[in-house]
Amino acid sequence: MGDIRKAAVLLTTLPEEEAADILQRLEPKQVEMVSIEIAKLKSVSAEEQEQIIVQFAESNPAATADGGGLDRAKNLVQKAFGKNATGTLDTIRQAIEEVPFAFLRNIDSQNILTYVIDEHPQTIALVLSHLPAAAGAAILAGLPPERQISVVQRIAQMGQTSPDIIKEVELGLERRMSSVMSQSFENAGGVGAVAEMLNVADRATERQLMEQLSLEDAELVEEIRRLMFVFEDLSKFNDKDLQIVMKNVETSQWATALKGCSNELRDKVFKNMSTRAADMLKEEIGYLGPVKLSAVEAKQQEIVDIVRRLEDSGELELNPGGEQEALVQ
Structure with missing residues (x-):
């Protein structure tokens, strides 16, 4: 994750007046770069926000960001620079207009599906890689099963794509959907994109x-599954399932892993312990003092791996989205 994105996410967690005050202290070029990144942000996961806040300062890791967007970026720049904001605002606008396939974000997923369903899987993969995860998932669900597999494999294997190819694909959709957008070189796809869609x-x-x-x-399936379930998803577990996990996790693992989690998850873990055990765990967390983020993430991944093993053995059935499955009479 780049420093510019980290700064953008952090600014979106602050009240606009405070964020604008920080922008005033930056160089004009830095303001443009950060503001463009804020404008590109759609929403920020609680996990990403928590990691960034922990790196910058001791703060409430359970807080959630309002998110970015062009309006958010414009408001911050206008409050920071007033009448002198025009040039920066023009730069932000131009940068956002160059986001590949941005015009599709305002079109219903089913309409997009109608136009891409007969395309080559590589073309569909390129389009889905530039759409929000929810839109990509809706389109993916509408494809024939054999086409779904081909598209997912290509998204997972995709890295940087030539701007000429992106432009060619977009121009084809442009002609058929009466929308015009310019292109830029962009990283897209990857296993993470597949995991987000399936989530x-x-x-x-x-x-x-x-x-x-x-x-x-x-x-590839195992890699996707590891990304689909993250440590913070434990907060969505019911008490019974969480207790199954806790029986298989050492206290020392919890002590480090809980250093970087939300208050919601931490409280849930404590609630599912005896008072004495919870007090001992709290003391151990306190004794640890500051812990490197990499060490926290490593322990969290250990617990995620344990959850996956419990799922494989049939002791747990994961449902990170909290969706209620239909019952069959």
Whole structure:
């Protein structure tokens, strides 16, 4: 994660007056770069925000950001520079207009599906990689099963894409959907993009796709699954499932892992312990003092791996999205 994105996320967590005051202290070029990044932000996950806040200062890790967007960026720049904001605002506007496939963000997912369903899987993968995860998931769910597998594999393997290819694909959609946008070189796709889409896809689509994909690429399935469930998702577990996890996790693992989590998750873990055990864990957390973020993340990943093993053994059934599954009579 780049420093510019970190600064953008941090500024979106602050009241606008305070964020504008910080912008006033930056060089004009720095203001432009940070403001453009804020304008590109759609929403910020609680996990990402917590990591950034922990790095910058001791703060409430459970707080959530209002998110970015062009309006947010404009408000900050206008409050920071008043009448002198025009030049920076023009730069931000131009940069946002160059985001690949930005025009599709205002079009219903089902309409996009109609235009891309017969395209080559590589073309569909390129388009989905530039859309928000929810839109990508909706389009993915509408594809035939065999096409879903091909598209997911290509998204996962995608890295940097030539701007000429991006432009060619977008111009094709431009002609058919009567929308025009310029292009820029961009990183897109990857296993993380697949995990984000499946996290918001309906359970039936997720399970069917993962089962079929496992027959062709078991390692890719495992990598996707590790990204789909994150440590903070433990806060969504019911008490019974959390207690199953806690029986398999050492106190020392919890002490380090809880240093970088939300208050909600920390309180839930304490609640599912005896008073004495919770007090001992709190003391151990206090004794640790400041801990490197990398060490915290490593312990959190250890617990995530334990959860995955419990799922594989049938002791747990993961449902990170908290969706209620239908019952069959």
